[in-house]
Amino acid sequence: MSFDLKVMKEPEQKYTYRQSTQISMQCGLVGYLRADMDTNGKGFFSSWNDYRTDLKTDEFKAEFDDLINTYRQKDNFLADRNTLSKFCYKEALQYDSDERSFGVRIDSDDYAYLCRLNPHQGEYNLYCYCYKKEWLDDHIRNAEKGIRFITPEYKEKFRIKDGDRIRITYSDGKTCDMVCRYIDEYHVEVGDNLYHICEFAERIEQNGAKVIPLRSDLPETCYATLPGTDEVIIIKRGESGYYTCEYSTDDKTFNRALVDDRNSNLGVSKAQVEAMLAGSMFGWDVPAADPKSYDENGKLLHNPKDRGDAR
Known part of the structure; x- marks a missing residue:
């Protein structure tokens, strides 16, 4: 045999x-x-x-x-x-x-x-x-298509890879991170529970909660320069806003070089930096917060939604 x-x-x-x-x-x-x-x-x-x-x-x-x-x-x-x-x-x-x-x-x-x-x-x-x-x-x-998260009206909000996590923020401000598994196009496992994707969307809305993706292809932390000022900032996945960096200077050229060096040591790509920056500013469920929306130089692709994979 x-x-x-x-x-x-x-x-x-x-x-x-x-x-x-x-x-x-x-x-x-x-x-x-x-x-x-x-x-x-x-x-x-x-x-x-x-x-x-x-x-x-x-x-x-x-x-x-x-x-x-x-x-x-x-x-x-x-x-x-x-x-x-x-x-x-x-x-x-x-x-x-x-x-x-x-x-x-x-x-x-x-x-x-x-x-x-x-x-x-x-x-x-x-x-x-x-x-x-x-x-x-x-x-x-089939799981390569990704797990869909939608509104109760069936409008797609975002997709994640099979096995990635989401963060649920409840009305009282408490959060819960859950692993999600692909079942089929219309069903998902969230933690230990099985849902129709529309049922999950309705429950989230009824409870006044919000859901964002915690993409495994984004780093936990990265460095960036703040648009407009070029000061060095630190961004954490899943969090709004940014943290100031003690190594930031008034020299914009130095700041950019420092950011590139720190991210290189962390193994963070330019596409990931741009996605992290977008997520921290505009929300982690927007297409721009997905690194697949950028080329290797961190430039936004023209039609990032025209893909059938998890995005």
Whole structure:
């Protein structure tokens, strides 16, 4: 039996953790295996957790046994912890959300095995989530369209990537950040709750609340120059206005160079800076607060709304 091992793509990382019932059903999750390699790094103590027993066929069980046995052989990445560690740092994708975790995907004809790897002693070294390949890929492909947030009149306000967060500000000023997951074009998971997108919009309006996106492709913090004065300011994602910077001077050229240097050290692009500046001034739900609305030089695209992806 042949297997195709490849580096995990970033959108696939979300599927190596426990999902809601709705998403697990849609993606054809058979179950998952977790394992650790003991204190000496040479063991393999594992446990299996069923999800959809109707998909746990004899064919699947035989294939999964073959997969684990194949990659536990000498010099393969599950042979021992040392081999796993070398493999992770050379071959696998490091998670953005957890620098101790790495990911690979292994495909067969009918199944996709998403492996979250952790080469550290004292922790589970493997989580392997087993999906019906076609079902999983359909969900990932559809989720690329993004999650829509609308008004009760069905006017689109903004979209976010599957797995991004929103911030709800209630009438009393309290805020709550919630992770959102794509279900389909008309349904979304907000935290642990499933909503029709119109139902969610109506509830927000009825409660006098407001919703803004907290886009994962925007930094937590960046530096900018204030339009009109060119003083150095600090902007924080999701917050209105700005913070003054103690390093600002009366020299506009120096200020611009300082901003470029600080943002470069933070890994912040010019498109992200422009989006952060727009969000802090005009609201985080406007199209200009999305970095996809700019080119690499931070120039606003002519028609940023003419895209079908999450924006």
